[in-house]
Every structure is written in C-alpha cells, then in structure tokens.
Amino acid sequence: MLAWVYLFIAISLEVIGTISLKFSNGFTDWRFTFLSLGVYGLSFWVLSLTLRIIPVGTAYAVWAGLGTAAVAMIGWLFLKEPMTALKAVFLLMIIGGVVGLKSISTES
Numbered sequence: 001m002l003a004w005v006y007l008f009i010a011i012s013l014e015v016i017g018t019i020s021l022k023f024s025n026g027f028t029d030w031r032f033t034f035l036s037l038g039v040y041g042l043s044f045w046v047l048s049l050t051l052r053i054i055p056v057g058t059a060y061a062v063w064a065g066l067g068t069a070a071v072a073m074i075g076w077l078f079l080k081e082p083m084t085a086l087k088a089v090f091l092l093m094i095i096g097g098v099v100g101l102k103s104i105s106t107e108s
Contacts, residue, residue, distance in 0.1 A: 003053035004102070006046050007062060013043035014067045019074060058101050065094045 020036035027033045050059050069091045075081035 003050045007050040007054065007059055010043045010046040010050065011063055011066045013039050013046060014063065015070045017043055018071045058105060062098050062101055065098045069094045
C-alpha cells in the first residue's frame with residue numbers, strides 16, 4: 001500500500017512541475033524554471049520508489065494518466081482553458097483506466 005501512496009505523491013509533484021512549467025514562460029522566468037525542474041526531479045525520485053513494488057507499466061500508466069487528467073482539470077478550472085464535453089469524456093476514461101489498473105493490481 002505504501003507504494004501507492006508514493007505513487008500519488010509522485011503524481012502530485014509531477015502536476016506541480018507541469019503547472020510551474022507553464023508559468024516559466026519557456027524557461028525565461030528562473031523562479032518557475034528551477035521550481036519545475038526541482039519538483040520534476042523529486043517526482044521521478046518518488047516514482048522510482050514505487051517501482052520497487054509496482055510494475056513499471058502500471059506505475060507509469062497511473063502516473064502519466066492521473067497527472068494528465070489533473071493538469072487538464074487545473075487548466076480548465078484555474079487557467080481558463082477550454083473544456084468540451086468530449087474532452088471531459090476522455091478525461092473520465094483516463095481516470096476509469098487508472099481505477100481499473102488499481103483494482104486488478106496484485107501489488108501490496
């Protein structure tokens with residue numbers, strides 16, 4: 001179970017890194033540049049801890065899928081990015097896939 005906690009921490013860090021990347025303005029704002037690079041590094045490190053238990057295919061699919069869905073939702077809610085019904089359906093499909101992967105996993 002601890003591996004899944006680590007995985008969700010890694011996802012949270014990846015989301016922070018991606019949003020920081022947006023605010024770095026193509027790496028022209030050094031504060032957000034260093035924040036994004038540092039947080040991405042921490043995210044990869046914590047992700048590597050999960051790979052001791054969770055298979056890489058499952059861990060990466062969950063990490064990338066939930067990170068993508070979270071960033072899309074943050075973009076819609078806070079950055080005024082467009083959200084269509086079709087986009088929402090596909091985001092729900094990503095989340096459903098993650099739930100499915102977790103439900104069939106045999107890791108502790």
